[in-house]
Every structure is written in structure tokens, then in C-alpha cells.
Amino acid sequence: MIQLSFAIIGVQKASTTALAQYLGQHPSLYIPAEKETHFFKRDLAEHGPLDKDLTTFTDRFVSAPPDALSGDATPIYFYWPYSLELLKAHNPDIRLILSLRHPAMRAYSAWSMEKRRDREPLDFSSAIRDGRRRVTDAPFGVHHIYSYVERGFYAAQLERLYALFDRRQIFVLRADQVTPRHTRMTDIQKFLGLEPVSLDPISGNIHPSSLPPQDTLEADFAYLQDVFQHDLDRLSTMIEIDISDWIQGPPPIDF
Numbered sequence: 001m002i003q004l005s006f007a008i009i010g011v012q013k014a015s016t017t018a019l020a021q022y023l024g025q026h027p028s029l030y031i032p033a034e035k036e037t038h039f040f041k042r043d044l045a046e047h048g049p050l051d052k053d054l055t056t057f058t059d060r061f062v063s064a065p066p067d068a069l070s071g072d073a074t075p076i077y078f079y080w081p082y083s084l085e086l087l088k089a090h091n092p093d094i095r096l097i098l099s100l101r102h103p104a105m106r107a108y109s110a111w112s113m114e115k116r117r118d119r120e121p122l123d124f125s126s127a128i129r130d131g132r133r134r135v136t137d138a139p140f141g142v143h144h145i146y147s148y149v150e151r152g153f154y155a156a157q158l159e160r161l162y163a164l165f166d167r168r169q170i171f172v173l174r175a176d177q178v179t180p181r182h183t184r185m186t187d188i189q190k191f192l193g194l195e196p197v198s199l200d201p202i203s204g205n206i207h208p209s210s211l212p213p214q215d216t217l218e219a220d221f222a223y224l225q226d227v228f229q230h231d232l233d234r235l236s237t238m239i240e241i242d243i244s245d246w247i248q249g250p251p252p253i254d255f
Contacts, residue, residue, distance in 0.1 A: 002061045005069035006095040006192055007087060009161075010078030011151060013109040014101035015178040020073040021202045022178065022185060028194050029071060030064035036074045040086040044140045069192060079151045081142060084164050095192055096165060100243075101175040103152025103232070104224035105210075105251040110148050112211040119145055125216050128224060149227060155234035162238075172239045184241075213253050221250035 008016050008023075008031075017035060024031045039057045061070050077083040078098060087094055101109075111127055114120035122131045128149050135143040135150050142150070161170060171191045177184040180199035189196040214220075232247050 002058050002064075002070055003091050004072055004087075004094055005091070006071040006097065007077065008071065008073035008075070008097045008099070009084070009087075010075040010098055011100060011106060011154070012075040012079075013106050013113065014075070014099040014175040016073055016075045016099055018202060019097070019099055019178045020071075022180060022199050023071070023188065025199055026189060026194060026197055027065075028068055029192070030061065030068040031071045031073055032060040034060065036076075037072050038074050038076070039072065040083045040090065041074065041076055041080050042082060042086065044081060044142070069194075076144070078157055078161070079142070079147065080144075081140060084161060088164050094165075094169065096161070096170050097188060097191075098158075098161075098170065098172045099175050099178060100154055100172065100239075102246045102251045103149075103154065103228045104221045107148040107152055107224060108217070108220075109210045110151070114145055115211060124214055125220050128220060149224070152224075152228055153231045155231045155238055158235065158238055172241060174241055174243070177241075210255055213255070217253055218250075221253065225250040 006029075008020055010016070020031050020035055023029050037057060037060055064070050074083075077087065087096070107128060108124060111120060111124050120127065127146065131146060132149055134146040135141065138146075171188055173184045173188070179185070180201050185199060186196045229247075232243065236243050236247060
């Protein structure tokens with residue numbers, strides 16, 4: 001079976017697709033063209049060891065150069081129960097990359113995606129308020145689709161990550177730093193033990209897209225800022241990157 005050297009573990013709608021495409025430009029890295037294997041996201045009804053078809057997973061990497069570092073890019077791993085534990089069991093020394101975005105904007109982008117897919121019947125205001133019952137009432141209190149708010153409690157999830165892995169195995173950046181010339185993109189390559197290469201601009205899905213702002217979005221973002229404020233304050237003490245603008249107030253509605 002292939003052993004992963006690194007994984008982009010989240011978060012959803014935080015430029016992880018662009019990040020995977022940029023890292024895929026390095027000749028010493030290999031990420032399958034089909035992003036999000038979901039291999040380490042198991043059915044929560046299972047309680048034993050990971051029981052999936054290893055052949056299917058290994059087949060994703062048949063085109064990897066012999067000496068390349070192989071990686072997975074599945075954003076739900078940061079949120080989904082047991083995914084991080086399964087990654088550690090797979091490779092205790094794996095390097096993990098986490099891209100973060102203001103949780104209110106991340107929630108709206110995720111809701112927009114599900115609305116486009118016709119999987120979300122509620123408007124955004126309802127989805128982030130009463131709609132959260134769909135998550136709390138779901139098995140084990142998690143939901144693959146409707147967790148717009150729950151996935152935004154980064155500090156709580158980061159505590160679990162830090163409890164499992166040495167912090168030297170974890171690289172955190174902001175979604176707006178996922179650009180070809182940003183120094184953090186050079187830092188990621190060094191983090192993976194590589195000689196950095198220049199990255200070419202990519203087209204398509206460089207930044208997560210959202211539906212046009214709704215009339216209530218300013219009030220919704222203010223509401224979410226209050227919901228996330230304590231978690232953001234904690235997060236700022238747990239990571240080295242600056243998120244002071246996130247703490248000061250909700251994101252601007254300029255998209």
C-alpha cells in the first residue's frame with residue numbers, strides 16, 4: 001500500500017483545491033488529479049480498524065514518480081471524527097497542511113456550494129441558526145453537508161490535532177496566502193523538506209466562490225462573528241499566523 005508523506009486536511013472552502021494544484025507543480029510531490037480521496041473518512045457506524053479497499057486507494061498513486069512524496073487533499077479530515085486518528089495510524093510521521101479562512105465567510109461559501117448543488121433547502125440565515133439542529137440531531141453530532149457553523153470552530157478542532165501530532169508536523173496558513181508568490185507557499189515547500197520552486201499562476205477555482213450577497217448577509221456575518229468570537233480568540237494563541245483582522249470583526253461583504 002502507498003504511504004502518504006503529507007496531507008492537506010482542511011478546511012473546506014479555504015482554497016485547498018488551489019493549494020493542491022500549486023503543490024502539484026513541484027516535481028518532487030505527487031497529489032492525485034482527482035482531489036479528495038476521502039480514504040480516511042470512515043462511516044461512523046464502524047468501530048474497528050479502517051476497513052476499505054486498499055487497492056482502490058493505491059491505484060490513485062500509480063502514476064507517482066518513484067521518488068516523489070505522495071499526498072492526499074481531503075478537507076473534511078480536519079472536521080470528521082477519527083480521520084486524524086486514522087491518518088496517524090497510517091503514518092505517525094505524516095506532515096499535515098491546514099488552510100484556514102474566516103469562519104463566517106467559509107460558512108457562506110460552503111452554503112453557496114450546497115445551494116448550487118440543490119442539496120440545501122434553507123436560506124443562509126436559517127441554515128446557520130435553526131438549521132444547525134440538522135447537525136446536532138445527526139448521528140454522532142456531525143454532518144457532511146450542513147456543518148456550516150460547526151466546521152468553523154477551528155480552535156476546538158486544532159486542540160484535537162495537537163493532541164495527536166507533534167506541532168512540527170503541522171503547517172497552518174490562511175486561504176488568502178494561497179497565491180503563487182506568497183512567502184507561505186515557499187515555506188510549505190521547505191516544511192515538506194523540499195527545495196522550493198517557483199510556482200506558476202493557475203486558472204479556475206483559485207479562490208472559493210460564493211453566491212452573490214444576500215440582503216441579510218451583513219446581519220448574518222455579525223451574528224456569526226459573535227458565535228465564533230471566543231473560538232477565534234483562542235485560535236490566535238494557538239497558531240503563528242496573524243488573524244487579528246478576523247478577531248476585530250466580520251469579513252467585508254465585497255464579493
